[in-house]
Amino acid sequence: MEYRRFGRTNLALSVFSLGLMRCLESSEAFQATVKAALDRGINHLETAPAYGSSETYLGQTLQQLGLDRAQLYLTSKLLPTPQAGDLWGQLRDSLQRLGTDYLDCLALHGINTPEHWAWVQAAGGCGDVLRQAQDQGLIRHLGFSSHGSLDLIQQVMASDRFAFANLHYSLFFQRNAPALDLAQSLDMGIFIISPADKGGQLYTPPATLMDLCQPHSPLHLNHRFLLSDRRITTLSVGAAVPAELADPLGVADATGALSPSEQAALGRLEQQRRQRLGADHCSQCYACLPCPEGIPIPDLLRLRNLAVAYDMTAFGQYRYGMVEKAGHWFPGRRGDRCTDCGDCLPRCPEQLPIPTLLRDTHQRLAGSRRRRLWD
Known part of the structure; x- marks a missing residue:
C-alpha cells in the first residue's frame, strides 16, 4: 500500500480509503470488512450520519478491535444547512456514535448548488460553525464534497476555506480535471469518491468493455488511470464484505505510470468510441x-x-x-x-x-x- 500526503492537512493517507456507505448488512460483517481493510494497509475510513448505522457500527468496531486511534484517520460528513447552529448537535452526535473526541477530517457533504454555498459563506453560517468546532479541537481538518458544477467546485476551492475536496472523477468522467489542477495549485488533498460505482458500475462491466480492456479488467484500468495521477491522494473503495477488497487493493502498490498494455487498452477504448459514435x-x-x-x-x-x-x-x-x-x-x-x-x-x-x-x-x-x- 502506498501512502500520499493529503494536501496541506499533511496527513499520510493510504491510496485507497474504505468508504462505509454499503457495509451495513450487520455489525459483524461491518467489523470483518473494516478489519480486513486495516490489515491490508488502509488507514483512512470514511463514514457519514447519512449512511444509516455506519457511524454506530464504526464506533463499536474501533472499540472492539482495540485500535490505536492515532494510527488511523476518520472522516465523517455533515450536510450543509441554513440553520447552521444545528451542526453543533449533529457533530457531537457523530462523535458520540464514533466513540471519539475528534475527527481527523470533516467534510460538508454536498455543496451542490449556489444556495448551499451561500449557507456556508453567510455570517454565522455553516463555515463559521465548523471553524469554531475546529478551534475547539473537535475537527482537525475541513473539506467538502460536491456533485455540483465544475464552476461551483472551483469557486469553493478558491475560497481557501477547505483543505481537501471529495470529488467524482474517473476514466469515464473527466469533467472535473480542471478542479484537480486547481486543488494541486492550492495544496488541497483530493479524495476520489465512488470511482467504481458512479464511475461506471465497473464491478459488473458489459462484455464489450471487458474485451476492450483485455488483458486488464475495466476496474483495474480505471484504478490505474487514477492512481497514476499524482494530483489525487486517495480513492474510495466501497466494499460491503471483505472479499470486495481484493480486486481494487490488488493495485494498491501499482501507482506509477501506465504500462504499455494499459495504454494500449486506453487506445482501443478511444478507437471504439470513434467508430461507434462517429459524428454523434x-x-x-x-x-x-x-x-x-x-x-x-x-x-x-x-x-x-x-x-x-x-x-x-x-x-x-x-x-x-x-x-x-x-x-x-x-x-x-x-x-x-x-x-x-x-x-x-x-x-x-x-x-x-x-x-x-x-x-x-x-x-x-x-x-x-x-x-x-x-x-
Whole structure:
C-alpha cells in the first residue's frame, strides 16, 4: 500500500480509503470488512450520519478491535444547512456514535448548488460553525464534497476555506480535471469518491468493455488511470464484505505510470468510441448550457456516449433513473422534456442534432426511477 500526503492537512493517507456507505448488512460483517481493510494497509475510513448505522457500527468496531486511534484517520460528513447552529448537535452526535473526541477530517457533504454555498459563506453560517468546532479541537481538518458544477467546485476551492475536496472523477468522467489542477495549485488533498460505482458500475462491466480492456479488467484500468495521477491522494473503495477488497487493493502498490498494455487498452477504448459514435459524439464542452427546459444536456449525452460506445447501457439506466428523482444530487430534467426550441444548437461547436440525441438517450435509458440509498 502506498501512502500520499493529503494536501496541506499533511496527513499520510493510504491510496485507497474504505468508504462505509454499503457495509451495513450487520455489525459483524461491518467489523470483518473494516478489519480486513486495516490489515491490508488502509488507514483512512470514511463514514457519514447519512449512511444509516455506519457511524454506530464504526464506533463499536474501533472499540472492539482495540485500535490505536492515532494510527488511523476518520472522516465523517455533515450536510450543509441554513440553520447552521444545528451542526453543533449533529457533530457531537457523530462523535458520540464514533466513540471519539475528534475527527481527523470533516467534510460538508454536498455543496451542490449556489444556495448551499451561500449557507456556508453567510455570517454565522455553516463555515463559521465548523471553524469554531475546529478551534475547539473537535475537527482537525475541513473539506467538502460536491456533485455540483465544475464552476461551483472551483469557486469553493478558491475560497481557501477547505483543505481537501471529495470529488467524482474517473476514466469515464473527466469533467472535473480542471478542479484537480486547481486543488494541486492550492495544496488541497483530493479524495476520489465512488470511482467504481458512479464511475461506471465497473464491478459488473458489459462484455464489450471487458474485451476492450483485455488483458486488464475495466476496474483495474480505471484504478490505474487514477492512481497514476499524482494530483489525487486517495480513492474510495466501497466494499460491503471483505472479499470486495481484493480486486481494487490488488493495485494498491501499482501507482506509477501506465504500462504499455494499459495504454494500449486506453487506445482501443478511444478507437471504439470513434467508430461507434462517429459524428454523434458529445465532447462534453458544456457550451450547450443553459437549457431553457433545465435539461442537463452534457450529462445525459455522456450516458449515451457510454451506452453506444461500450454497451454500458445498464450503467446509463442506473444514472438516468435518478433524473428528476434525486434532487440536487443529480439535477435537471429528462431528455424527453426537450421542446425542440433549438436554443442549444447554435452554441454546439460540433453541430450535434441535440434534440434528436436527447430523445434517443431517453429511449435507450429510461427505466425504473431510482432513489438514493438514504432515502
